[in-house]
Amino acid sequence: MKGEAGSMQRHEKPKQEGHTWGSMRRTAFILGSGLLLLVAFWNSATWHLQRFWGASGYFWQAQWERLLSTFEGKEWTLYIIGVTQVPNLLFWSFNGLLLAVDTTGKPHFISRYRIQVGKNEPVDAEKLRQSIRTVLFNQWVISPPMLVLLYPILKLWGDPCRRELPTFRWFLLELAVFTLIEEVLFYYSHRLLHHPTFYRKIHKKHHEWTAPIGVISLYAHPIEHVVSNMLPVMVGPIVMGSHLSSITMWFSLALIITTISHCGYHLPFLPSPEFHDYHHLKFNQCYGVLGVLDHLHGTDTVFKQTKAYERHILLLGFTPLSESIPDAPKKTE
Numbered sequence: 001m002k003g004e005a006g007s008m009q010r011h012e013k014p015k016q017e018g019h020t021w022g023s024m025r026r027t028a029f030i031l032g033s034g035l036l037l038l039v040a041f042w043n044s045a046t047w048h049l050q051r052f053w054g055a056s057g058y059f060w061q062a063q064w065e066r067l068l069s070t071f072e073g074k075e076w077t078l079y080i081i082g083v084t085q086v087p088n089l090l091f092w093s094f095n096g097l098l099l100a101v102d103t104t105g106k107p108h109f110i111s112r113y114r115i116q117v118g119k120n121e122p123v124d125a126e127k128l129r130q131s132i133r134t135v136l137f138n139q140w141v142i143s144p145p146m147l148v149l150l151y152p153i154l155k156l157w158g159d160p161c162r163r164e165l166p167t168f169r170w171f172l173l174e175l176a177v178f179t180l181i182e183e184v185l186f187y188y189s190h191r192l193l194h195h196p197t198f199y200r201k202i203h204k205k206h207h208e209w210t211a212p213i214g215v216i217s218l219y220a221h222p223i224e225h226v227v228s229n230m231l232p233v234m235v236g237p238i239v240m241g242s243h244l245s246s247i248t249m250w251f252s253l254a255l256i257i258t259t260i261s262h263c264g265y266h267l268p269f270l271p272s273p274e275f276h277d278y279h280h281l282k283f284n285q286c287y288g289v290l291g292v293l294d295h296l297h298g299t300d301t302v303f304k305q306t307k308a309y310e311r312h313i314l315l316l317g318f319t320p321l322s323e324s325i326p327d328a329p330k331k332t333e
């Protein structure tokens with residue numbers, strides 16, 4: 001793919017634009033059918049999981065009620081802890097570990113799994129410091145007002161701190177819906193951010209890192225943070241009128257997943273980060289999270305011809321994919 005280097009700065013192929021509306025209709029149809037199928041098979045699909053969950057459901061209900069009585073009359077505080085402190089603590093614990101590897105290159109066991117070999121070895125300390133400042137700004141200045149605003153909106157549907165926890169089945173259904181909504185909102189807002197005007201003014205910042213690391217998941221212009229990072233994740237719980245427990249789990253999961261997709265290591269037994277890593281490398285491919293919409297809009301066609309695509313699998317062993325599927329030494333094109 002050496003010839004690709006010159007086209008790195010191109011944002012869109014003009015001929016893709018004509019297909020966009022047709023593809024969007026197709027997308028709506030396929031997502032709609034997918035949702036119908038999901039509902040149709042929901043009971044049988046979740047029956048086993050619900051059984052597995054079984055008695056521990058009562059355990060969690062009891063824990064939640066204990067928490068509620070501790071925070072009686074201060075549900076708002078409980079809400080703020082649930083939507084900010086818990087997800088952020090998990091984010092920084094995970095990123096702390098990744099940063100230790102990024103800055104020291106140790107343990108070697110982990111750095112062997114680096115996707116873009118030779119990049120960030122070691123990571124530029126000054127660039128990292130600047131980036132972390134932006135991440136903290138987004139996390140502690142931009143996000144909180146949005147999350148404060150989310151509370152009364154959620155209350156329109158039902159109290160997020162209500163006594164009854166959602167069932168495990170309901171929680172799984174919520175996760176499926178949250179994921180679909182995030183995919184749609186993230187894909188289109190992200191593609192819009194690649195429009196030359198928005199790209200220059202807003203999204204370029206996030207792309208300063210062509211070989212991303214974990215914390216870069218939240219390294220973005222404030223407008224991008226609102227539109228592309230926060231809203232796609234917040235809309236799901238509003239649509240579903242979710243319980244605080246679901247929201248906390250979802251926000252935490254979303255932060256962990258986005259960290260993994262930016263971390264720069266294709267680690268065993270974790271979701272593959274190849275897709276978004278390739279987006280950072282090439283700019284005009286792989287805009288989504290799951291890749292469904294990229295498939296439908298044809299924004300992953302170049303990606304599909306690469307070694308990165310062959311490596312875009314769940315690694316179920318300990319041999320790094322850069323070793324088992326090495327880059328071709330030369331391409332005869």
Ligand SMILES: [Zn+2]
Nearest residue numbers: 206217262276
């Ligand atoms: Zn990114």
Ligand SMILES: [Zn+2]
Nearest residue numbers: 190194203279
């Ligand atoms: Zn982008």
